[in-house]
Amino acid sequence: MAEILDGRVLAHEIQGDVATEVARLADEGTVLTLVALQVGEDPGTRAYGRVLARASREVGIRFEAQELPEETPQAVLLRELEARNRDPEIHGVLVHRPLPSHLDPYAVSEAVAPIKDVDGLHPLNLGKLLTGQPGIIPATPLAVRDLLVHFGHAPLGKHVVVVGRSDIVGRPLAALLMQKNPESNATVTVAHSRTKSLDRHTRAADIVVVAVGRPGFLRKDMVRPGAVVVDVGINSVPDPERPGKRRLVGDVAFAEVEAVAGAVSPVPGGVGPVTVAALLRNTVEAFDLSIPGS
Numbered sequence: 001m002a003e004i005l006d007g008r009v010l011a012h013e014i015q016g017d018v019a020t021e022v023a024r025l026a027d028e029g030t031v032l033t034l035v036a037l038q039v040g041e042d043p044g045t046r047a048y049g050r051v052l053a054r055a056s057r058e059v060g061i062r063f064e065a066q067e068l069p070e071e072t073p074q075a076v077l078l079r080e081l082e083a084r085n086r087d088p089e090i091h092g093v094l095v096h097r098p099l100p101s102h103l104d105p106y107a108v109s110e111a112v113a114p115i116k117d118v119d120g121l122h123p124l125n126l127g128k129l130l131t132g133q134p135g136i137i138p139a140t141p142l143a144v145r146d147l148l149v150h151f152g153h154a155p156l157g158k159h160v161v162v163v164g165r166s167d168i169v170g171r172p173l174a175a176l177l178m179q180k181n182p183e184s185n186a187t188v189t190v191a192h193s194r195t196k197s198l199d200r201h202t203r204a205a206d207i208v209v210v211a212v213g214r215p216g217f218l219r220k221d222m223v224r225p226g227a228v229v230v231d232v233g234i235n236s237v238p239d240p241e242r243p244g245k246r247r248l249v250g251d252v253a254f255a256e257v258e259a260v261a262g263a264v265s266p267v268p269g270g271v272g273p274v275t276v277a278a279l280l281r282n283t284v285e286a287f288d289l290s291i292p293g294s
């Protein structure tokens with residue numbers, strides 16, 4: 001049976017470090033503040049917002065959530081962001097995704113000040129990630145790397161296959177894992193919906209990371225025995241044990257992959273909680289980077 005990469009343990013550890021840092025800043029007179037804007041009423045986003053609010057409270061970060069109507073024009077959202085950018089009492093700003101289709105996600109990412117961009121999606125931060133300069137790195141890719149390093153599966157020298165090339169997971173993760181850095185230094189293959197013979201690629205991997213958004217996507221015959229599997233997927237499916245209810249599952253066919261893999265991250269309780277902790281750590285990082293000369 002595979003080792004279970006329990007993200008809750010690691011998240012608890014990271015949040016402990018963040019809480020210490022937040023308390024030190026509070027002693028120096030700074031109440032670290034994070035603002036999250038949601039456009040529309042997506043229930044999944046609301047649930048994530050509640051998780052973020054609770055985790056922020058636990059580490060002592062002041063958390064402000066603002067919900068804007070679904071039909072909010074882009075100009076209005078950009079003005080809201082501009083106001084947060086100018087407010088010296090606010091240190092981190094994020095806009096929940098997915099956004100309603102009339103909003104341009106790239107324009108929204110660019111409208112968040114790079115030093116408050118705790119999601120690391122501003123082109124300046126993404127450029128820094130690509131060139132290996134210090135900046136704010138998106139939380140989910142950080143969570144994947146932290147999980148691997150924490151459980152003794154550091155990517156250094158390994159062949160990692162990332163399935164999925166989205167702007168928030170696959171692409172920044174590939175950039176992070178290939179960095180010339182002792183915690184990265186992996187050889188990375190990125191696969192996507194047009195990849196031919198996907199299973200040939202995944203079976204050649206020491207580490208497979210799946211971020212596709214399809215329940216049970218990664219089957220056991222796609223995994224080399226003993227390989228490490230990280231499941232980024234979060235999918236809501238009907239719960240067979242509770243008629244009428246739903247539950248969260250990942251992109252990995254967990255029961256069968258667990259039988260062949262060397263290690264696998266569960267859903268829930270794997271990448272998700274570490275992502276939240278990494279986002280809070282990014283808020284501290286954003287504050288540190290905003291200090292001139294840091």
Ligand SMILES: NC(=O)c1ccc[n+]([C@@H]2O[C@H](COP(=O)([O-])OP(=O)(O)OC[C@H]3O[C@@H](n4cnc5c(N)ncnc54)[C@H](OP(=O)(O)O)[C@@H]3O)[C@@H](O)[C@H]2O)c1
Nearest residue numbers: 140164165166169192193211212213232233234271272275
């Ligand atoms: N745990 C967390 O913190 C966290 C954070 C973010 C997202 N997620 C979850 O992670 C999953 C992925 O999210 P996302 O935002 O990256 O999704 P996304 O934007 O929909 O991207 C999905 C990626 O999967 C690829 N794909 C789709 N079908 C495929 C196939 N048959 N074979 C190979 N690749 C295929 C797509 O390829 P193309 O590019 O060719 O279309 C795309 O690159 C979702 O379940 C999401 O909820 C979790």
